[in-house]
Amino acid sequence: MVQRGQPPTALGDVRVIELADRRTALCGKMFADMGADVILVEPPGGAEHRWRPPFIGGRPDPLRSARFAYENAGKRSVTARLDDAADLEQLHDLLASADLFIEGSKPGSLSAYGLTYEALSARHPRLIVVSITDFGQDGPWAQWEATDLISMSLGGVTYLGGYPDTAPVRIGGAQSSNIAGLHAACAALLALHHRRVTGLGQHVDESTHEAVAYTQEIAMQAVEYEGAVRGRLNKEENPVEHGVYRCSDGHIICTSIPRAWDGLLEWMSAKGVDISPLVGDEWRAPGYLAAHSAEFNARFVPFLASMTRDEACDEAQARELMFAPVYSAGDLIDDAHLASTRYFEERVLWSGAPSVPYPGRPYDLSVTPWRGVGPVPTPGEHSDLLRARLGAGGAR
Amino acid sequence: MTARPLEGLLVADFCWVAAGPVGTRFLADAGATVIRIESSLRPDGLRMRGPYKDGVAGPNRSGFYNNFNAGKFSLALNMTTDRGRALARELVRQADIVTNNYAPGTMGRWGLDYESVRAMNPTAIYLSMPMMGSSGPRRDFRGLGASIQAIAGVNWLSGHPQRPPQGPGFNFPDYMNPYFGIFSLLSALHHRTATGEGQEIELSQYQATVSLTGESLLHAAADGVVAGRAGNTDPAMSPHNVYPCRGDDRWIAIAVRDEDDWAALRQAGGDAAWVNDQRFATLPGRITHRDDLDALIGMWTRDQSAPELAERLQVAGVPAGPVQDGGDVLGDPQMAARRHYVVLDHPETGPVRHDTQSFRLSAAEVRPTLPAPLLGQHTDWVCEHFLGLSREEIDGLYAEGVLV
Numbered sequence: 044m045v046q047r048g049q050p051p052t053a054l055g056d057v058r059v060i061e062l063a064d065r066r067t068a069l070c071g072k073m074f075a076d077m078g079a080d081v082i083l084v085e086p087p088g089g090a091e092h093r094w095r096p097p098f099i100g101g102r103p104d105p106l107r108s109a110r111f112a113y114e115n116a117g118k119r120s121v122t123a124r125l126d127d128a129a130d131l132e133q134l135h136d137l138l139a140s141a142d143l144f145i146e147g148s149k150p151g152s153l154s155a156y157g158l159t160y161e162a163l164s165a166r167h168p169r170l171i172v173v174s175i176t177d178f179g180q181d182g183p184w185a186q187w188e189a190t191d192l193i194s195m196s197l198g199g200v201t202y203l204g205g206y207p208d209t210a211p212v213r214i215g216g217a218q219s220s221n222i223a224g225l226h227a228a229c230a231a232l233l234a235l236h237h238r239r240v241t242g243l244g245q246h247v248d249e250s251t252h253e254a255v256a257y258t259q260e261i262a263m264q265a266v267e268y269e270g271a272v273r274g275r276l277n278k279e280e281n282p283v284e285h286g287v288y289r290c291s292d293g294h295i296i297c298t299s300i301p302r303a304w305d306g307l308l309e310w311m312s313a314k315g316v317d318i319s320p321l322v323g324d325e326w327r328a329p330g331y332l333a334a335h336s337a338e339f340n341a342r343f344v345p346f347l348a349s350m351t352r353d354e355a356c357d358e359a360q361a362r363e364l365m366f367a368p369v370y371s372a373g374d375l376i377d378d379a380h381l382a383s384t385r386y387f388e389e390r391v392l393w394s395g396a397p398s399v400p401y402p403g404r405p406y407d408l409s410v411t412p413w414r415g416v417g418p419v420p421t422p423g424e425h426s427d428l429l430r431a432r433l434g435a436g437g438a439r
Numbered sequence: 440m441t442a443r444p445l446e447g448l449l450v451a452d453f454c455w456v457a458a459g460p461v462g463t464r465f466l467a468d469a470g471a472t473v474i475r476i477e478s479s480l481r482p483d484g485l486r487m488r489g490p491y492k493d494g495v496a497g498p499n500r501s502g503f504y505n506n507f508n509a510g511k512f513s514l515a516l517n518m519t520t521d522r523g524r525a526l527a528r529e530l531v532r533q534a535d536i537v538t539n540n541y542a543p544g545t546m547g548r549w550g551l552d553y554e555s556v557r558a559m560n561p562t563a564i565y566l567s568m569p570m571m572g573s574s575g576p577r578r579d580f581r582g583l584g585a586s587i588q589a590i591a592g593v594n595w596l597s598g599h600p601q602r603p604p605q606g607p608g609f610n611f612p613d614y615m616n617p618y619f620g621i622f623s624l625l626s627a628l629h630h631r632t633a634t635g636e637g638q639e640i641e642l643s644q645y646q647a648t649v650s651l652t653g654e655s656l657l658h659a660a661a662d663g664v665v666a667g668r669a670g671n672t673d674p675a676m677s678p679h680n681v682y683p684c685r686g687d688d689r690w691i692a693i694a695v696r697d698e699d700d701w702a703a704l705r706q707a708g709g710d711a712a713w714v715n716d717q718r719f720a721t722l723p724g725r726i727t728h729r730d731d732l733d734a735l736i737g738m739w740t741r742d743q744s745a746p747e748l749a750e751r752l753q754v755a756g757v758p759a760g761p762v763q764d765g766g767d768v769l770g771d772p773q774m775a776a777r778r779h780y781v782v783l784d785h786p787e788t789g790p791v792r793h794d795t796q797s798f799r800l801s802a803a804e805v806r807p808t809l810p811a812p813l814l815g816q817h818t819d820w821v822c823e824h825f826l827g828l829s830r831e832e833i834d835g836l837y838a839e840g841v842l843v
Contacts, residue, residue, distance in 0.1 A: 053626035056633070077626045096674045097654075099661040109661075113653035160801070179799070182776035188758040192671055192679060196692035197760040199768040201671075201681065203608035204597060210681045210690055211762050213671055214607045215596025216652050223797070225618035230798040230805070232625035233469050237444040237803050239632060246801035253779050254797035258614040260457075261490060262765030263780075264502030267792050268490040272764050274688065275608050285585035287594075287603040294604050296589040298582065360580055367586035369604045371595045372659035372666065375649055383575040386646055387660070400660045405619045405647035407572075409553075410638035411630050 052078020053411035057235070058141040060134075061118070063090035066147030066175040066251070068114035069224030070231070074143070076413050081118040082141075082425065084134060088122075089422035099392075106393045106419050110217070113402065116392060117417035119425040125156040133430065138167050143231055145173040150180045160246045171234045171244040175227045179250030189251070194219035198255025199262055207277045222258055223251035280340050283333045287369070288344065290352045294369040297359075301327045306362035316346050376400060392419050442803050443470025449825075450474065451527070451534035452511065453551070455483045457610060458584065458644060459540035459568055460507045462617030466536070466624075467510035468796055468805050474512045474821055476527055479814055479843050480519075486814065492788035499787040499813045509783060509793050509807035514822075515815030515843055522841045524549050529826050532559045536624060540568035540644075543578060553639040562637040564627045568620055572643030584610025591648035596655060598668045612648040619647040677725040678704070681762050682737045684745035690762035691745040693736070693752065698722075703755040711739040785810035818842050 055078035061071040063083040075081040083090070093105040100107055121137070123130040138144055144163065146153065153159065160172050174180060177189035184197075195201045195213045205212030227249035234245050256263070262273040278287050286297050300307065304327050308318045320338060325331050332339060347355055352368040359366035368374070375381060387400035404413040448471040452463045460475075460483075467473040477483060485504040492500045499505075514530070517523040528550060531537055537556055539546050546552050546567070553565045567573070570587060571580045580586075585606070588594055594606035623640045631637055649656070655666040673679040673694070681690040695701050701722075708714040713735035718728045725732055740748060745761035752759035761767065768774060769792065777799075780792040788810075795806040822828040822842070836842045 051630070053630040057629075073622055077622075097658050097664070097666070099658060101662070109658040110654040113657045178773055179777050182773045184753075184773040187753045187760075188756060189760070190673075190676070190679075190694040190696065190758050192673070192681075192692050192694050193758045193760045196681065196690075196762040197768075197771075197773075199763050199765055200607070201692065201762050202764045204605070205608070206599070206602060206605060209599065209602075210671070210683065212598055212605070212681075214593065214611060215598075215668060216593065216654060218611075218651065221651050222615065225615060225622065226797045229465060229618055229621045229625060230796070230800065232622065232629065233444045233803070233805065234800060236625065236628060236632070237442070237800075240444075241442070241802065243802065245803065247798055248801070249798040250777060250779075251797075252773055253777060256768050256774065256779065257794050257797050258611070259765055259768065260609040260614065261503050261506075262609075263769055263792075263794065264506050264765075265490045266766040266769055268492045268500075268502035268788070269494050271490065272766050274764065278605050278608075279603050285583075285606070287605060289603070294589075294594075296586055296594065296606070298585050360577075363581065365581045365583065365586055367580070367582050367589045369589045369594045370592050372592055372652065372655045373663075375592050375652075375656060376660055380571065380575040380577040380645070381649070384572055384643065384646065386649065392661075399657070402650055402653045402656045402660075403646075405616075405650045406623045406640055406642040408623060408627060408638055408640050410636055411627065 051411055052414055053408060054079040057143065058082070059143045059145060060084060060137050060141045062144070062146040062148065063092070063115075064147030065092040065095070066220050066223065067145045068092065068111070069221050070145055070173065070175060070228045071118060072114045073224070073228040075117045075417075076415055078411070078414060082137065083115065083118050083120040083420065084137070085120055085122050085422050087124060087423070093422070105422060112392055112419045116390070116401070116419045117415060118420055120420035120422055121426040122423035125158070131156060135166065138163070138170055141170060142235065143171045143173060145175065145227075145231070147175045150174075150176055150185045164244060164246070167244070169238065169242070169244050171231060171238065171247065173227055173231045173247040173249065175223050175249045176251065178252045180248045184252070191217040191219045194251045194255055198252050199259045200255050203259065203262060203273065203275055205275050206279075207275055211275060219251055219255055223249055223254040226254045226257075280336075280344060282336050282339050282343065288347050290347050290350055290355050293352045295347070295352050295355055296367050296369060298365045300364065301332055303363040303365075307364055310358065310362055311342065311346050314346060314349070316342050318342065388415060390415065394418065443805070444800075444803050446470035448472065448535045449533060450536045450538060451531045452476065453537070453539035453541065453546065454568075455540065456485055457503075457507065457613035458616050459538060460485070461614060462620045463511065463538055464507050464509065464807075465617070465621050465796065468807055471536070472512065473510070474514050474530065474817070474825075475508065475812070476516050476518070476530070477513050477814055478517055479515055480517060482814060492791070497787065502791070505785060505788065505791070505811040506793050508811035510809045511812055512817035512821065513812035513815055515818050517841050517843045518549055520839075520841050522836065522839070526822075526826055526841070527551065528559070530821070531556055531563070533825060534560065534563060536628075537563055537565045538620075539566075543569045543573040557637065557639075560637070562631060562635060564624060564631060564637050564640065566620055566624050566640045566642065568616065568642045568644055570643075571645045573641060584613040587612045587644050587648050591645055592652040592655070593648065596652060596666065596668060599670045600668050604668065612644060615651060616642065616644045616647045619650075672729065677722065677729050678732050678736055680733050682733070682740040684740055684748065684761070685742055686745070689745050691740055691748055692760050692762055694758040696758065700757050701725075703757050704752070707752055707755055707757070708739060711735070713739070781806055783807060783810040786813060815842070
């Protein structure tokens with residue numbers, strides 16, 4: 044989809060058919076943002092995840108789910124009933140013109156419509172089928188039901204989050220479909236690359252469970268190498284383990300304090316803090332700060348409380364201390380750094396709506412730039428167009 | 440089944456710590472030759488961080504390093520010497536892909552900024568992953584994954600509303616940003632295969648992580664509504680939480696999506712107090728009385744075994760699962776059936792289980808076949824096969840402190 048006067052996109056020659064599902068949404072978005080033609084296939088009335096709250100404007104509407112809008116803007120949409128023979132044939136026409144078919148259905152459930160991988164590859168041998176499921180296509184849990192909370196919990200990540208005196212807490216923002224979507228998108232590009240050698244498509248079988256498990260940092264290795272189970276740590280005012288501290292207007296995270304110890308003492312001293320109990324090389328020795336955190340916090344906590352988040356972090360960074368502010372969505376929208384890199388791009392999400400700052404590029408490519416363009420499609424918005432074109436022998 | 444999609448590609452890998460190497464591990468698993476440029480004078484921080492095999496520290500014994508560097512090769516090079524930098528440049532001249540996650544300016548000081556690389560190798564794809572990008576007022580911000588998730592809005596959303604923004608509990612972006620990096624890299628490779636053109640990619644780890652909160656950002660941008668922390672709750676589901684189970688720090692996650700799930704859960708609940716409580720008959724009621732419902736369900740679950748109850752609920756069609764710890768995941772039957780963990784025999788640690796990637800390809804092998812390299816293990820091999828050096832020259836470079 045090269046547009047006149049615009050630089051080429053990396054995946055502008057790729058067509059993706061996405062059987063719309065919460066599991067496939069980010070994966071499809073990754074392709075759309077690189078220029079691919081991504082076409083959602085939805086049931087009449089729209090896919091289920093169009094109804095996920097919160098809704099922009101507060102009113103339930105198939106275009107206004109914030110999650111759906113973020114992940115599906117720039118895609119096209121056709122509606123089809125998979126149990127209708129004519130619609131199914133139309134889907135096959137689409138698949139014949141496509142490079143990738145991304146789906147997130149429970150393993151085996153598409154066989155009712157003849158859409159098993161075997162049948163798809165027999166009819167469309169160059170098609171790459173990307174299945175993003177909760178547990179993968181096989182194994183004893185393949186037919187289990189999961190939501191984000193279940194996936195994050197079974198995969199070991201929930202256990203690492205939360206407070207020592209509470210139950211474990213999952214990461215916010217329903218991250219399991221982000222994790223699996225990113226992994227699957229990369230795997231799909233591997234299959235596309237491989238097709239240049241083999242001439243054939245293949246099946247990408249993505250398991251959300253394995254993707255979450257891979258994201259546990261060192262929880263697996265702690266058991267395998269040292270027989271130790273990693274749990275959730277107390278981070279409140281913890282000076283050694285990425286501690287959360289309060290400033291006058293919010294929180295900051297402090298990491299690697301002993302590495303820039305002298306700079307910190309100099310700074311505290313300049314602010315009138317009596318640092319004499321904190322002077323000495325022992326404070327930089329491994330384990331010492333952890334063992335004497337109460338002594339440290341007695342001075343450090345009130346010191347930070349007298350400053351704003353940004354004041355504290357900017358001064359800390361100037362002194363080579365790794366402090367970072369805890370930002371909300373509102374802070375990010377106002378952030379001068381993101382403004383300077385033009386991270387947010389004004390975008391009209393549906394016709395008649397005012398433009399909003401739309402979250403943008405994870406990366407900059409010098410020759411084939413990321414391009415976030417296009418509104419959120421209404422269900423079936425492009426059905427007619429595609430039918431006309433394909434009917435006229437428009438399959439590529 | 441033995442074909443590997445990226446066979447024949449050479450990667451000059453200047454990444455270190457976690458976020459970079461997690462990405463190049465993907466390339467190695469897919470068959471690329473990934474050569475890490477390291478140095479014993481300033482070893483990769485992950486080599487010096489546990490967990491260590493049997494608790495014994497050493498640069499080749501870290502499970503943190505070894506898991507995410509399996510299948511790569513290690514060239515030990517002193518980049519503070521002219522000769523060391525010249526050898527690195529020669530490797531880069533031959534590479535298809537050049538990767539780094541240094542602070543802005545480091546590669547340039549070695550004569551390895553993109554412009555210099557392009558001048559000698561115009562088809563190279565060059566990926567940098569600086570924390571805040573290479574421009575902007577916070578360009579030189581220092582931090583770890585834990586800092587990135589704080590400033591990028593993840594902590595704000597993670598934890599309980601009345602408690603501080605605890606965050607994920609580990610360096611979450613270090614396992615997400617590399618996949619953004621790999622996707623951009625393979626997209627650029629797609630373009631290069633079609634056109635012969637290389638390019639530069641800059642991944643701002645800040646921006647990539649901010650993108651993971653797109654839902655709340657868009658809501659805030661459009662309506663000015665700033666979402667906060669919500670524990671384990673969900674705006675459209677209840678009950679939806681983790682509940683105590685029998686044993687020490689054992690929990691079960693249960694998510695009731697709709698009335699069918701609720702009916703099935705009630706059936707499983709038998710004569711428990713919450714089953715016929717009219718306050719919970721409808722979803723609005725279950726959301727309004729969420730805390731009471733959670734407390735009652737917790738009383739019902741607390742003497743049960745998490746895996747057994749999860750199994751029972753799953754049979755009834757209710758999404759449920761034990762909150763597994765690292766050891767539980769390592770031993771779970773699904774991971775075993777999927778052969779997720781691969782045993783690799785490492786010269787210092789012996790046979791140890793490693794993660795493989797989270798997907799299977801039906802016509803290609805993507806998994807680690809070699810353990811992580813010892814520091815400098817492949818220095819001689821790289822010098823002979825890629826840098827064209829003779830045995831005498833190599834010995835001389837060791838003596839001069841260039842190969843360290």
